[in-house]
Amino acid sequence: MQKIKTGDEVIVRVGKDKGKSGRVTQVLKNNKILVEGINQVKKSQKPNPNDGTQGGFVTKDMPIEVSNVGLYNPVTKKADRVGFKFLEDGKKVRYFKSTNEIVDA
Numbered sequence: 001m002q003k004i005k006t007g008d009e010v011i012v013r014v015g016k017d018k019g020k021s022g023r024v025t026q027v028l029k030n031n032k033i034l035v036e037g038i039n040q041v042k043k044s045q046k047p048n049p050n051d052g053t054q055g056g057f058v059t060k061d062m063p064i065e066v067s068n069v070g071l072y073n074p075v076t077k078k079a080d081r082v083g084f085k086f087l088e089d090g091k092k093v094r095y096f097k098s099t100n101e102i103v104d105a
Contacts, residue, residue, distance in 0.1 A: 003082040003094065004033060009072040011079035012038055012064070021072060025061070032063035039064045075099055 004010060004024060011021045012035075022035040039062045047055030070079025073096050081097040094103040 002027065003084075004066055004069065004071060010035060010069040011072050012068060013070050013079055014068050015039075015064070017064075028063055031066045033066055033069070034061050034063055035069065036061060071096070071103065073099065073101075075101065 004027065006024050006027055008024045009021060010024055010033075012018055017038050020038055022037045024033050025036050026034040028034070040059050041062050042057045043060050045053065045055055045058050047053060071082050072078075073080035075096075076098060080099075082094050082103065083097050084092055085095055086092055095101060096103060
């Protein structure tokens with residue numbers, strides 16, 4: 001089980017986008033994630049008439065390290081650390097370390 005999953009709301013803790021928040025669109029293998037609207041770069045793209053794509057500059061989301069983001073806690077309205085614990089029925093769940101509330105309801 002991972003601490004940050006696809007669809008989670010995260011806040012960037014360090015870097016050029018510090019303080020910005022967004023939703024995780026993809027979790028990559030090498031401890032990196034893609035967050036919509038975060039770590040955007042402009043890339044040049046060649047036109048491809050077969051696909052119908054135009055050439056020019058496109059804005060693209062680049063991966064960001066998982067350690068540079070924190071899961072958004074709606075109670076405290078801040079980034080929070082996440083831990084794991086087992087419920088009485090044996091189910092493993094994520095919880096916020098500051099408030100001890102379960103993330104996955």
